[in-house]
Amino acid sequence: xxxxxxxxxxxxxxxxxxxxxxxxxxxxxxxxxxxxxxxxxxxxxxxxxxxxxxxxxxxxxxxxxxxxxxxxxxxxxxxxxxxxxxxxxxxxxxxxxxxxxxxxxxxxxxxxxxxxxxxxxxxxxxxxxxxxxxxxxxxxxxxxxxxxxxxxxxxxxxxxxxxxxxxxxxxxxxxxxxxxxxxxxxxxxxxxxxxxxxxxxxxxxxxxxxxxxxxxxxxxxxxxxxxxxxxxxxxxxxxxxxxxxxxxxxxxxxxxxxxxxxxxxxxxxxxxxxxxxxxxxxxxxxxxxxxxxxxxxxxxxxxxxxxxxxxxxxxxxxxxxxxxxxxxxxxxxxxxxxxxxxxxxxxxxxxxxxxxxxxxxxxxxxxxxxxxxxxxxxxxxxxxxxxxxxxxxxxxxxxxxxxxxxxxxxxxxxxxxxxxxxxxxxxxxxxxxxxxxxxxxxxxxxxxxxxxxxxxxxxxxxxxxxxxxxxxxxx
Amino acid sequence: xxxxxxxxxxxxxxxxxxxxxxxxxxxxxxxxxxxxxxxxxxxxxxxxxxxxxxxxxxxxxxxxxxxxxxxxxxxxxxxxxxxxxxxxxxxxxxxxxxxxxxxxxxxxxxxxxxxxxxxxxxxxxxxxxxxxxxxxxxxxxxxxxxxxxxxxxxxxxxxxxxxxxxxxxxxxxxxxxxxxxxxxxxxxxxxxxxxxxxxxxxxxxxxxx
Numbered sequence: 001x002x003x004x005x006x007x008x009x010x011x012x013x014x015x016x017x018x019x020x021x022x023x024x025x026x027x028x029x030x031x032x033x034x035x036x037x038x039x040x041x042x043x044x045x046x047x048x049x050x051x052x053x054x055x056x057x058x059x060x061x062x063x064x065x066x067x068x069x070x071x072x073x074x075x076x077x078x079x080x081x082x083x084x085x086x087x088x089x090x091x092x093x094x095x096x097x098x099x100x101x102x103x104x105x106x107x108x109x110x111x112x113x114x115x116x117x118x119x120x121x122x123x124x125x126x127x128x129x130x131x132x133x134x135x136x137x138x139x140x141x142x143x144x145x146x147x148x149x150x151x152x153x154x155x156x157x158x159x160x161x162x163x164x165x166x167x168x169x170x171x172x173x174x175x176x177x178x179x180x181x182x183x184x185x186x187x188x189x190x191x192x193x194x195x196x197x198x199x200x201x202x203x204x205x206x207x208x209x210x211x212x213x214x215x216x217x218x219x220x221x222x223x224x225x226x227x228x229x230x231x232x233x234x235x236x237x238x239x240x241x242x243x244x245x246x247x248x249x250x251x252x253x254x255x256x257x258x259x260x261x262x263x264x265x266x267x268x269x270x271x272x273x274x275x276x277x278x279x280x281x282x283x284x285x286x287x288x289x290x291x292x293x294x295x296x297x298x299x300x301x302x303x304x305x306x307x308x309x310x311x312x313x314x315x316x317x318x319x320x321x322x323x324x325x326x327x328x329x330x331x332x333x334x335x336x337x338x339x340x341x342x343x344x345x346x347x348x349x350x351x352x353x354x355x356x357x358x359x360x361x362x363x364x365x366x367x368x369x370x371x372x373x374x375x376x377x378x379x380x381x382x383x384x385x386x387x388x389x390x391x392x393x394x395x396x397x398x399x400x401x402x403x404x405x406x407x408x409x410x411x412x413x414x415x416x417x418x419x420x421x422x423x424x425x426x427x428x429x430x431x432x433x434x435x436x437x438x439x440x441x442x443x444x445x446x447x448x449x450x451x452x453x454x455x456x457x458x459x460x461x462x463x464x465x466x467x468x469x470x471x472x473x474x475x
Numbered sequence: 476x477x478x479x480x481x482x483x484x485x486x487x488x489x490x491x492x493x494x495x496x497x498x499x500x501x502x503x504x505x506x507x508x509x510x511x512x513x514x515x516x517x518x519x520x521x522x523x524x525x526x527x528x529x530x531x532x533x534x535x536x537x538x539x540x541x542x543x544x545x546x547x548x549x550x551x552x553x554x555x556x557x558x559x560x561x562x563x564x565x566x567x568x569x570x571x572x573x574x575x576x577x578x579x580x581x582x583x584x585x586x587x588x589x590x591x592x593x594x595x596x597x598x599x600x601x602x603x604x605x606x607x608x609x610x611x612x613x614x615x616x617x618x619x620x621x622x623x624x625x626x627x628x629x630x631x632x633x634x635x636x637x638x639x640x641x642x643x644x645x646x647x648x649x650x651x652x653x654x655x656x657x658x659x660x661x662x663x664x665x666x667x668x669x670x671x672x673x674x675x676x677x678x679x680x681x682x683x684x
Contacts, residue, residue, distance in 0.1 A: 127658075220619065
């Protein structure tokens with residue numbers, strides 16, 4: 001099935017690229033979404049069955065694939081509105097949707113891949129398609145964003161490749177040349193520890209560009225800022241999850257070796273620095289979209305803290321990335337409505353949003369509550385578990401510091417969001433404010449609702465999948 | 476023989492650190508491509524012929540001819556001035572690259588893996604870090620691209636170390652090479668030159684907080 005999926009998706013992407021007719025464009029997108037749904041369902045019913053030798057839909061892959069399908073469908077819907085509003089010419093529209101289909105396909109394949117080199121190939125493809133999306137507006141700023149993103153991602157992809165080379169050297173001692181994650185897991189105890197250490201450092205650093213951790217998070221911020229908001233939503237959620245998959249799978253292998261404690265401290269340091277950097281920028285930033293991007297960085301820092309803490313933290317980390325994907329993407333989708341009204345991203349130019357777009361303002365308000373993990377947000381549950389995992393791991397100092405930083409983040413985030421929602425803005429000419437159809441916000445409410453529901457009352461299958469995903473980690 | 480080639484590559488890094496003109500950089504890149512051709516030819520003795528030919532063609536055609544010609548074309552087209560414009564003096568660059576080499580030698584001496592071919596490991600790592608160093612300390616965006624290409628060369632040597640057992644990885648490395656060169660240089664030749672004349676990093680400072 002994955003072979004068929006990849007072939008059809010790439011064909012659709014190719015046709016979209018050259019197609020100039022609006023009707024065909026819409027039909028192709030609907031076909032792609034149907035295919036994506038069928039594919040997700042098929043893989044869910046074929047859990048842990050190898051396909052094409054390199055792909056295995058394991059529990060983590062399935063969970064993230066479902067997230068991708070839901071967020072991706074919403075992203076295509078909002079892209080459709082976005083393109084319609086901007087009255088793009090058929091050519092740039094074709095490139096946009098072609099790149100988006102390619103991006104979604106590559107991410108789906110990267111989730112399911114069981115071979116580190118195959119994951120790596122799809123990571124490269126996401127860089128390529130993401131750069132086309134970032135460069136959508138073809139002006140100087142978006143060029144700068146694209147250039148930085150491409151360059152940093154090229155370096156990080158190279159670093160991952162070096163990591164894979166070191167991994168193969170670690171495998172050489174075990175007398176095997178098979179780099180599938182399953183095989184690595186079996187051979188974990190006989191891997192050469194020195195090479196494995198180097199391999200982890202390089203692979204981890206490389207994937208941080210996608211995941212958005214210190215040290216390579218910078219490119220992602222510019223990308224989320226300069227890309228159209230629906231594409232930014234994908235970068236800020238499911239693309240980050242792809243980075244998580246890469247790190248998580250190698251982490252599972254390392255958890256069976258003697259360097260596990262060392263790995264945890266490396267992750268802990270990177271994660272803490274990430275939360276710190278996110279705090280510094282959240283307090284300072286004046287661009288709403290970049291603020292949302294930094295909030296995503298903060299959440300990824302928390303996820304990795306949960307992973308490093310262990311125990312219930314593993315469960316919480318996976319729950320957190322899924323819920324975060326739903327909550328954050330809805331905020332990004334809503335941002336394009338905000339931009340439509342104020343024609344600005346700066347916090348100084350916006351205000352009194354309730355007056356101009358009631359439904360949109362509701363999305364922002366509830367989305368804010370979700371993104372800062374206040375009850376009844378589902379993220380509250382996962383964040384609470386991460387904190388208790390840190391407590392149980394005796395990382396009290398880290399816990400206290402992170403909580404202080406989070407308080408500052410909530411303050412900064414809230415200050416800006418409430419300015420946007422309630423404070424009337426001076427000399428804003430509201431005679432030409434466009435009316436926004438409340439129905440366009442429906443999918444955003446759906447996403448937020450999902451993030452609340454899955455956190456507070458997770459279905460049994462969902463819990464089982466998460467448990468299955470972390471079963472290879474030590475308890 | 477292979478050690479001689481690798482050490483020549485190492486020396487070319489030192490030359491790279493003091494080179495003053497873009498053209499010299501391009502020549503060194505082409506030269507490194509030729510050396511990598513030789514290294515691959517000798518090293519990959521157990522690999523099947525078709526694959527070997529592919530790898531050799533990649534080194535000699537892409538690394539040694541196409542990419543340098545292409546960069547030259549970009550420089551001409553965008554009227555980029557020929558000086559390097561480093562942030563630090565050449566003498567300091569030379570010292571830092573030497574330190575990088577010494578550190579990698581010390582590092583590899585501390586490894587007790589019998590499979591390890593030390594010289595190629597040292598050369599690979601030094602090339603890698605020199606590339607990163609060049610990216611960090613040169614002003615022009617086109618030199619960043621060249622620094623990246625130097626990194627790629629280092630990765631190529633590293634991948635040769637496991638090439639006989641896992642030819643797949645060498646092929647992936649080549650894929651990375653071509654992919655990244657096309658993507659990065661492609662953006663460069665099409666766009667940056669048109670929008671930003673005589674690009675240096677000072678012009679890439681609009682996106683910030």
